[in-house]
Amino acid sequence: xxxxxxxxxxxxxxxxxxxxxxxxxxxxxxxxxxxxxxxxxxxxxxxxxxxxxxxxxxxxxxxxxxxxxxxxxxxxxxxxxxxxxxxxxxxxxxxxxxxxxxxxxxxxxxxxxxxxxxxxxxxxxxxxxxxxxxxxxxxxxxxxxxxxxxxxxxxxxxxxxxxxxxxxxxxxxxxxxxxxxxxxxxxxxxxxxxxxxx
Amino acid sequence: xxxxxxxxxxxxxxxxxxxxxxxxxxxxxxxxxxxxxxxxxxxxxxxxxxxxxxxxxxxxxxxxxxxxxxxxxxxxxxxxxxxxxxxxxxxxxxxxxxxxxxxxxxxxxxxxxxxxxxxxxxxxxxxxxxxxxxxxxxxxxxxxxxxxxxxxxxxxxxxxxxxxxxxxxxxxxxxxxxxxxxxxxxxxxxxxxxxxxx
Numbered sequence: 001x002x003x004x005x006x007x008x009x010x011x012x013x014x015x016x017x018x019x020x021x022x023x024x025x026x027x028x029x030x031x032x033x034x035x036x037x038x039x040x041x042x043x044x045x046x047x048x049x050x051x052x053x054x055x056x057x058x059x060x061x062x063x064x065x066x067x068x069x070x071x072x073x074x075x076x077x078x079x080x081x082x083x084x085x086x087x088x089x090x091x092x093x094x095x096x097x098x099x100x101x102x103x104x105x106x107x108x109x110x111x112x113x114x115x116x117x118x119x120x121x122x123x124x125x126x127x128x129x130x131x132x133x134x135x136x137x138x139x140x141x142x143x144x145x146x147x148x149x150x151x152x153x154x155x156x157x158x159x160x161x162x163x164x165x166x167x168x169x170x171x172x173x174x175x176x177x178x179x180x181x182x183x184x185x186x187x188x189x190x191x192x193x194x195x196x197x198x
Numbered sequence: 199x200x201x202x203x204x205x206x207x208x209x210x211x212x213x214x215x216x217x218x219x220x221x222x223x224x225x226x227x228x229x230x231x232x233x234x235x236x237x238x239x240x241x242x243x244x245x246x247x248x249x250x251x252x253x254x255x256x257x258x259x260x261x262x263x264x265x266x267x268x269x270x271x272x273x274x275x276x277x278x279x280x281x282x283x284x285x286x287x288x289x290x291x292x293x294x295x296x297x298x299x300x301x302x303x304x305x306x307x308x309x310x311x312x313x314x315x316x317x318x319x320x321x322x323x324x325x326x327x328x329x330x331x332x333x334x335x336x337x338x339x340x341x342x343x344x345x346x347x348x349x350x351x352x353x354x355x356x357x358x359x360x361x362x363x364x365x366x367x368x369x370x371x372x373x374x375x376x377x378x379x380x381x382x383x384x385x386x387x388x389x390x391x392x393x394x395x396x
Contacts, residue, residue, distance in 0.1 A: 003203075005201075005351055005353065005377075005389055005391075006205065006364075006365035006372075007204060007205035007363075007365065012370070153203055153355075155203065155353060155387065157351075157377035157380050157389040157391070158376075158377065159365070159372050159373070159375055159391065161365075161368065161370050161371050161372060161373050162370050165205075166204075167204035167205065167357070167359075170359065172210070172359050172360050173359050174204075174357050174359060175357070175359050177357055178356075179203075179355035179356065182355050182382060182384070182385070182387070183382070184380060184381070184382035184387055186380070187380070189353065189380070189382055189387040191203055191355040193203075193355070193357065
């Protein structure tokens, strides 16, 4: 997750036109803009993506549609060939048929709760890791359930001043994580947290 | 300010015995523990302290005493020779005579509001800079008043899970700052923010 120095993973006033909120796009410059080829950033992206066999995301990350799906037209923010190239499980209470996209990404719609979605994702990953892509509310659900083994934070030195906080609604959590890696490029600091030995 | 990756400058349950709250001491290991001599940390400490002619702090940072001063016995957390070595203005509604400590630190008690305290501090600094030492509530007051030119955040890769947030109660702020320096040592990332050109 890319997170601002004041703790936000999206800016204020998120909308369909501005899905990352005001200023939120700047959180992702490190892997989209000119500094994406800095060795530290390349290494982190490669560590993050290698070995991932499936992804889980919340419905708000998949798209702006709320409530029952009016039709099958919305297929995500990412165009015909989303950058996942593996099964992606979208958490939603509203059933919908799976969508096979180009490039190996298939969107499945998981309505049986976060634990069932995680099981399905691990099955689909076939020995690979499962990545939780976001957004904040989804990550908080999994943190509260104690189901996250590792977190990569890309701490971006900007101040958004408002928006969606990653570490919120956690009732004193997350606890039990320690930083096992800290590297900086010119524009971002990557901190990897893993569960502490118990 | 030392700040955790989840945005706290003190842990939960602050008390006289535990003024930094549970886990809060770990925020300061970078300048107190074995890594304090890492070149990046030494440079930051030197940049931070050089040229400072006066410090302002909130009353809660000065000590745990609340309400009128019962006597003159409390003289801060730092022993006979506090690490400031210049005038320190403590914001409080309760008047008290100044205290000259060893090593050049004098505590003054400023009861006329944050702007008057800032003026007194600049006068006392005699051409030097004025450092705002904390805590969070004090920094928020000065941020809301638009009186902070530069912020150094020492982002420590720990998760405290609760406590006192630095960027809280700001009503959409802070705005107008940009990161002008980002350096990491082994255990902390230093981000320096300055007012954006307008």
